[in-house]
């Protein structure tokens with residue numbers, strides 16, 4: 569439950585406290601609270617692209633099908649799809665990364681820098 573709340577608030581997957589993002593697309597390299605490095609290895613966020621792709625697909629396809637049945641012109645269709653894509657891109661980008669980091673932490677847990685120093 570705590571993890572779900574941290575996920576929704578886009579917080580660190582290890583300590584569930586630290587902020588991950590600095591701006592719309594900018595990220596901290598390390599957690600400001602526990603110091604864990606977010607990019608665990610080179611290409612770490614590649615997997616989040618699959619989540620982002622799937623999420624984008626799941627959001628855009630119903631709109632496309634709806635517009636198709638509403639029989640709108642190709643211009644209106646394109647404008648609505650492009651607008652929806654632009655509006656949702658930051659949201660999907662951020663949640664794809666957060667979801668990936670939290671899933672990875674659950675499947676292959678790691679300690680924060682602080683916990684590592686103690687043990």
Ligand SMILES: [Zn+2]
Pocket residue numbers: 580581582583584585586599600601602603604680
């Ligand atoms: Zn942290």
